[in-house]
Amino acid sequence: QSALTQPASVSGSPGQSITISCTGTSSDVGGYNYVSWYQQYPGKAPKLMLYDVTDRPSGVSDRFSGSKSGNTASLTISGLQAEDEAVYYCSSYTSSGPLDVVFGGGTKVTVL
């Protein structure tokens, strides 16, 4: 059972927008702006897509955007493309429990 809750799957057609949610608690997502999102293709290492809720590393498309409300963070992918089909993980710093960083269980994005 992952500390952060993500939907198992989200799908959309090319060109559409999709949003992935990531729900935690006031000890992690709700308490700090240290939410990150990672994209992972099968057999590959994760790639950082967003950090500090809304910031994009250099080279990441501006089709990826983030937000947070209360204990839930969200990743939105606009103008969905075939290459966006991957698993997306959210993570957050946490001030409770045995870990400093917690992850969601991952969301498989399917481009129809």
Next chain:
Amino acid sequence: QVQLVQSGAEVKKAGASLKVSCKASGYTFTDLYIHWLRQAPGQGLEWLGWINPNSGATISARNLQGRVTMTRDTSITTAYMDLKSLTSDDAAMYYCARAIGVFKKWSFDIWGQGTLVTVSS
């Protein structure tokens, strides 16, 4: 270019110890924290701990304390993760990853290629 290169796949017996290395290049090794994470087959990501390559200070996940040790050798810009008393639950892909910034140590922008660890009984 900036990269982290990890040591190769390992096959270990239950009860044995594991040591994974992570060679950094393309940036100042002592500037940014190195984190260790793992991913069991078909599962999500699990954070294991971090090391400050400058001071050598470490923090590890409390559920692994006593079993995991993180070290570094600044002369060869390499970080290491030792895990002892392996069980089948430790079978996973192990990653090292670099924190994105000095004051942004909870996001990881550069990842190693991963080290696959198999544990046999």
